[in-house]
Amino acid sequence: MKPKINDVVRLICDMLGESLQAGALGVVVEEHSYPEEAYEIEFSSENGKTIAQLALLPNQFVLITV
Secondary structure (H helix, E strand, O other): OOOOOOOEEEEOOOEHHHOEOOOOEEEEEEEEOOOOOEEEEEEEOOOOOEEEEEEEOHHHEEEOOO
């Protein structure tokens, strides 16, 4: 199943440069198709402050279904 805007995803690899660990939850905010499929994911703190926003490849996260 392909992620869509506003879908919740779980990071499956550490992103040390962004201080994000595997298991972090984020939200899809943009879809990219060129030069390859990627998704802009926003990670926020519990109080809603953005921690990081970065483009990830589909093999770096899993879609959370609710």
